[in-house]
Amino acid sequence: SVKEKTAVITGSNSGIGLGIAHSLARGGMNVVLNSFTDREEDYSLAADMAREHGVDVRYIKADLSNRDEARALIEQAGTCDVLVNNAGIQHVAAIDEFPTDKWNAIIAINLTSAFHTTAVALPMMRKAEWGRVINIASAHGLTASPYKSAYVAAKHGIVGLTKVVALETAQEPITANAICPGYVMTPIVEAQIPDTMEKYDMDRETVIRDVLLSRQPSKEFATTDQLGGTALFLCSEHAEQITGTTISVDGGWTAL
Numbered sequence: 001s002v003k004e005k006t007a008v009i010t011g012s013n014s015g016i017g018l019g020i021a022h023s024l025a026r027g028g029m030n031v032v033l034n035s036f037t038d039r040e041e042d043y044s045l046a047a048d049m050a051r052e053h054g055v056d057v058r059y060i061k062a063d064l065s066n067r068d069e070a071r072a073l074i075e076q077a078g079t080c081d082v083l084v085n086n087a088g089i090q091h092v093a094a095i096d097e098f099p100t101d102k103w104n105a106i107i108a109i110n111l112t113s114a115f116h117t118t119a120v121a122l123p124m125m126r127k128a129e130w131g132r133v134i135n136i137a138s139a140h141g142l143t144a145s146p147y148k149s150a151y152v153a154a155k156h157g158i159v160g161l162t163k164v165v166a167l168e169t170a171q172e173p174i175t176a177n178a179i180c181p182g183y184v185m186t187p188i189v190e191a192q193i194p195d196t197m198e199k200y201d202m203d204r205e206t207v208i209r210d211v212l213l214s215r216q217p218s219k220e221f222a223t224t225d226q227l228g229g230t231a232l233f234l235c236s237e238h239a240e241q242i243t244g245t246t247i248s249v250d251g252g253w254t255a256l
């Protein structure tokens with residue numbers, strides 16, 4: 001049973017990470033929430049979630065662009081049965097205009113942080129004789145779009161990292177998989193709408209219909225609750241032989 005297990009979810013004070021945290025807490029797991037901020041509301045979010053689901057919920061501040069903070073997050077959690085590498089940022093620009101600092105930040109947060117958290121979490125999982133690594137990649141871990149060089153590179157990278165973690169743990173009761181969402185309406189997507197409106201000279205509704213959902217045959221956004229359910233399934237005994245693979249939750253994007 002997943003009850004009493006501890007899940008650490010990076011980048012979980014918002015969007016998909018928060019949705020996954022709610023699903024795992026609802027399933028009976030203790031949860032560690034994380035982001036780079038250190039605000040009153042981050043800690044009250046944890047307290048509210050604990051009350052709502054009757055489990056332990058802690059908030060640990062760690063800026064995952066920093067190696068030592070990424071590792072300290074898992075060390076401070078103390079146990080990490082389920083590691084969900086979810087923190088991510090986006091920047092949209094043509095390669096020849098792509099700012100180097102944005103490239104470096106995206107690779108650090110979306111890819112390198114997962115290497116650091118996994119490196120510290122795996123010995124804990126081995127000691128506990130059970131573990132789940134769940135990396136939140138993207139449809140952009142399997143396909144590409146223009147103007148998203150760093151993001152697409154990082155997401156393809158984390159799919160590769162997932163496979164290596166799966167092979168290194170293949171004969172242990174540990175699995176590693178990547179969930180590849182299509183578009184989910186969260187702040188990271190909301191933030192891309194103004195730039196895209198300008199780039200293509202379109203209004204908001206047209207960007208949503210013809211740019212964002214153009215790749216998503218269902219013509220619907222996936223929800224954070226659906227991603228939480230997918231993560232909870234990967235923690236279940238039915239998923240024990242699912243390792244080293246990707247699960248798309250993308251309304252048919254990657255079938256096109």
Ligand code: NAD
Binds near residue numbers: 012015017034184186
């Ligand atoms: P979001 O902006 O709501 O969430 C991102 C989270 O990462 C936030 O909690 C943020 O505080 C955290 N974060 C950012 N920088 C950080 C840092 N330096 N250190 C620690 N935490 C940091 O966006 P989201 O849509 O929920 O994205 C979550 C993940 O899902 C990302 O990896 C994203 O690439 C991926 N994803 C999102 C979509 C989508 O359509 N929304 C699609 C595919 C994949």
